Amino acid sequence: METVRHDERATAYRRVAGEDGPTVLYVHGSGGTHRLWSAQYGATGPSGAAVALDLSGHGASEDSATTSATETLDAYVADVAAVAGETDASVLVGNSLGGAVLLQGVLDGALSPEGIVLAGTGAKLTVDERLRELLATDFETAVETLHGDDMLFHDPSTRLRERSVETMHAVGQSVTRRDFETCHRFDVRDRLGAISVPTLAVCGEYDRLTPPSYHEYLAEEIPTASVATVPDAAHLAMAERPTAFNETVAEFLDTQFGR
Numbered sequence: 001m002e003t004v005r006h007d008e009r010a011t012a013y014r015r016v017a018g019e020d021g022p023t024v025l026y027v028h029g030s031g032g033t034h035r036l037w038s039a040q041y042g043a044t045g046p047s048g049a050a051v052a053l054d055l056s057g058h059g060a061s062e063d064s065a066t067t068s069a070t071e072t073l074d075a076y077v078a079d080v081a082a083v084a085g086e087t088d089a090s091v092l093v094g095n096s097l098g099g100a101v102l103l104q105g106v107l108d109g110a111l112s113p114e115g116i117v118l119a120g121t122g123a124k125l126t127v128d129e130r131l132r133e134l135l136a137t138d139f140e141t142a143v144e145t146l147h148g149d150d151m152l153f154h155d156p157s158t159r160l161r162e163r164s165v166e167t168m169h170a171v172g173q174s175v176t177r178r179d180f181e182t183c184h185r186f187d188v189r190d191r192l193g194a195i196s197v198p199t200l201a202v203c204g205e206y207d208r209l210t211p212p213s214y215h216e217y218l219a220e221e222i223p224t225a226s227v228a229t230v231p232d233a234a235h236l237a238m239a240e241r242p243t244a245f246n247e248t249v250a251e252f253l254d255t256q257f258g259r
Contacts, residue, residue: 001060006082007075011053012060013083016041018048022114022257024249025089026052027080029096029120030179031146031168033059036095039242046250047091053083055101057175069185072178077105084111091253093117095238096210097179100125100186107191115198115256117249120207120235122214123192123221125183135180139173150206154234164236192221198256199225202248204233204240226252 003010014034024047026037034041034052041050055076057063064075080101084092092113094102099121105111134142143165146152152164168176199222201215212229219227228248230237238245 001054003060004082004086007064007078009056009062009064011056011062011079011082013051013053013087014041015087016045016050018050020048021253022047022090023049023051023088024091024093024253025080025084025087026050027092027094027098027101028052028055028058029094029098030183031058031171031176032095033167033171035059035163035167036236036239037093038239040093040238040246040249044242044246046246047253051083051087051089053079055079055098057178058171063175066178069182072182073101073104073186076101076182077108077110080105081110084113090114091116091257093119093249094121095119096121096125096235097183100183100188103188103192103195104186106195106197107188113197115200115252116195117200117202117252118215118218119202119238119245120204120210121201122210123189123218124187125210127180127184132180132184135173135177139176142176143168150208150234152209152235153240154204154206154232156240160239164239189217189221192218193223195222196224198252200228200249200252201225202228202230202237202245204235204237205229205231206234207237209235228252
């Protein structure tokens with residue numbers, strides 16, 4: 001892992017060199033790390049050069065001293081901006097909270113990518129009240145709930161599910177809860193028309209956390225957006241059905257950037 005220092009903290013990222021097409025930077029979601037994207041920054045990924053970061057407080061990245069959802073989102077945007085600048089990444093891909101980070105950063109002018117992919121996310125990310133309560137009071141049950149039917153996964157392998165549970169426990173209750181609270185307060189529905197870069201909204205067919213309707217809305221409201229669905233997957237389509245996900249992203253990159 002490499003690191004970049006900014007705002008009095010170090011943000012960690014993994015970089016894979018390549019010469020084919022733009023450098024793509026991947027941003028994970030709530031309770032995750034860069035490892036979510038292992039099938040994307042690896043040899044079979046949709047781009048040659050790829051980068052995946054750990055947001056503040058996740059994985060190998062130092063945490064930020066944030067006390068509100070707005071401050072947390074701004075800190076995560078700063079993480080992405082720092083890594084994108086350090087690696088010359090020009091296409092940004094975000095899952096769930098990571099998608100919110102990209103939308104916020106682009107709309108506020110902190111991020112200036114040539115293209116974005118919004119995967120399993122939305123313009124508003126309301127979190128179910130019962131899940132919010134569990135994240136605060138019973139983290140073990142919250143993690144199990146998130147790994148229930150058609151939540152994070154549709155039909156995962158045993159090992160994929162185990163790795164996901166292990167990652168969320170490693171990130172921990174405090175940071176994971178902060179992530180979901182940040183999602184809960186996120187809403188840029190009235191600003192989407194200002195996005196002008198090529199955008200792909202893609203989600204798993206069975207995603208209950210950010211269903212296909214969220215992505216259809218993004219495609220309708222963002223003038224430069226298109227929408228795609230990954231079959232037989234839920235929220236983490238990039239991990240559950242990596243081949244189909246990668247093909248979808250590769251087609252977007254080919255169309256927009258002549259990869």
